Amino acid sequence: MSETSTFHAGYVALIGRPNVGKSTLLNALLQFKLSIVTAKPQTTRKRIVGILNGENSQIIFFDTPGLLKPGYDLQKRMMEYLQESISDADIICLITDTQSNPQELKELTEDIHAAKKPILLLLNKIDLVSEKKVKGLAQHYRELFPQAGFLPVSAKQKQGLNLLLEEILQLLPDHPPFYPKDYLSDSHERFFIAEIIREKIFESYQKEIPYACHVEIENMTEKKGRKDFIQAVIYVDQPSQKGIVIGSGGKSLKQIGENSRKDIETFLGRPVYLELYVKVFKNWRKKMSALKNLGF
Numbered sequence: 055m056s057e058t059s060t061f062h063a064g065y066v067a068l069i070g071r072p073n074v075g076k077s078t079l080l081n082a083l084l085q086f087k088l089s090i091v092t093a094k095p096q097t098t099r100k101r102i103v104g105i106l107n108g109e110n111s112q113i114i115f116f117d118t119p120g121l122l123k124p125g126y127d128l129q130k131r132m133m134e135y136l137q138e139s140i141s142d143a144d145i146i147c148l149i150t151d152t153q154s155n156p157q158e159l160k161e162l163t164e165d166i167h168a169a170k171k172p173i174l175l176l177l178n179k180i181d182l183v184s185e186k187k188v189k190g191l192a193q194h195y196r197e198l199f200p201q202a203g204f205l206p207v208s209a210k211q212k213q214g215l216n217l218l219l220e221e222i223l224q225l226l227p228d229h230p231p232f233y234p235k236d237y238l239s240d241s242h243e244r245f246f247i248a249e250i251i252r253e254k255i256f257e258s259y260q261k262e263i264p265y266a267c268h269v270e271i272e273n274m275t276e277k278k279g280r281k282d283f284i285q286a287v288i289y290v291d292q293p294s295q296k297g298i299v300i301g302s303g304g305k306s307l308k309q310i311g312e313n314s315r316k317d318i319e320t321f322l323g324r325p326v327y328l329e330l331y332v333k334v335f336k337n338w339r340k341k342m343s344a345l346k347n348l349g350f
Contacts (some may be wrong), residue, residue, distance in 0.1 A: 062226035063112040063270040067143035069136060070146055071158055072096055072120030073150045075178040079209035080104045080117045081127070082218070087321075088239060089117045090253035094264060096120060097256055099128070100350070101135040103240045105233055112231040116143060126337040131350045132249075140165055145172050145225050148202065151179040152187065154304040155201055156194050172225045173202040176275075202288065247318050251286055251330070254313045255299075258306065266291045268338060268348055281327040284318070289335040289348070296348075299332050307332065 068076045072095035080102065081087045090104045096101055102117035106227065114138040119132035140146060150159055166173060175195055180188050188206050193264050196204050203221055207214035248269040256264040273285035288307075300307045307330055314326045338344040 059110055060228050061110050061112075061230055062223060063114070063231050064144035064226040065114045065116065065117045065142055066145045066147055066222055067118060067139040068147050069118050069140065069150060070120060070149035071154065072122060073156060074120070074149045075209045076120070076149055077102070077117050079149065079176070079178065079207070079283045080115050082209045082212050082215060084238065086173050086238060089170055090249045090256075092253060092256040094256050096122065096129075096132075096265065099135075101139050105237050106215075106233075107217075107235050107237075108223075111224055111226060112235075113219075113226065114232060126340045126344045127345055128350070129289055130343070131345055135220065137165065143169075143171060144227055145174065145222060145340070147174045147176055147222075149176045150195070150199075150201075152183045152191060153179060154256050156191070156198055159198070160319075163260065173199070174218070174221055175202040175204050177204070177206045178209055180206045180213065182213045185265060188282050189282065207333040243322065244274055246321060247271055247274070247284060248286065250321060251288070251310065251314045254317075255288070258310055258313070259298070263295060266339065268294050268298065270336070270348065281325045282322070283327050283329075285329045286331075288330060288332045289338060290332060291334070291336060291338050291340075293334050296334055298330050 068080060070076055077089035077091045077098055080089050084104050084106055088104050090097060098117060098119045104115040104117060118136045118139045121136065124133055125129040136209060148166065177191055177195060192204060192206060197336040205218055205221065206212055207218060247269050251269045252267065255267050268289040269286055271284065271286050275283045277283060288299060290299060311328050311330045315326060318326055318328065335344065338348065
């Protein structure tokens with residue numbers, strides 16, 4: 055960067071209801087799988103920071119939990135992450151999709167308007183419907199949110215993302231970079247490894263089990279010339295869930311380990327030995343003190 059050029063840097067919050075594609079969009083923009091993605095709602099529990107570095111810019115994205123009405127303390131904390139992201143952001147990307155009811159976004163508008171920040175309304179998953187349907191939805195959303203810039207996109211197919219980045223860059227404040235240019239996130243490897251394991255749990259179990267599980271990395275040791283050693287514990291919140299996660303003869307847990315190890319090795323770029331075990335932390339989701347102990 056020359057002395058006369060201007061650098062743009064700022065924070066962009068990706069917000070919306072569950073399953074509208076916030077995490078998929080972040081990964082597509084970064085061209086790297088940073089946030090875990092599953093077909094189940096409420097996969098994202100914390101604020102995930104993803105950093106996109108350009109020649110004269112640095113965009114810091116917040117991937118946030120989907121908007122919901124909290125039923126217990128974990129969900130309350132998730133909504134606190136969402137509110138913190140709105141407060142901290144320079145730009146708000148309000149994301150919906152072609153399968154959603156436009157009226158559902160009304161629940162978000164009060165907080166967004168109060169923030170008094172630039173808003174980009176993204177209509178995601180345009181690859182799933184006809185062009186005529188997209189045009190009809192576009193007109194409807196523009197009427198509902200006349201103050202917002204409107205962009206149709208497909209995070210999965212990477213449609214409209216260059217235009218989205220151009221719009222963001224136009225709105226970013228003049229500011230030096232907040233992070234070194236080689237940073238992709240502000241979280242440690244351990245966090246993302248735990249997230250990969252949790253993703254496999256979401257993909258492998260049904261009903262309440264994925265929501266009752268939390269993953270912690272208890273030991274991570276790099277060994278020159280040998281596989282890194284990673285030891286992780288999966289917490290469940292009821293004794294009856296422990297046996298389900300482990301499975302008959304330990305088969306279910308072994309499969310989680312195998313599936314996780316492959317993605318962890320891709321993420322780290324080196325071979326690992328992964329050891330998993332399961333513990334009961336009764337009602338951890340419903341106790342704010344327990345959540346704090348688990349890093350929420």
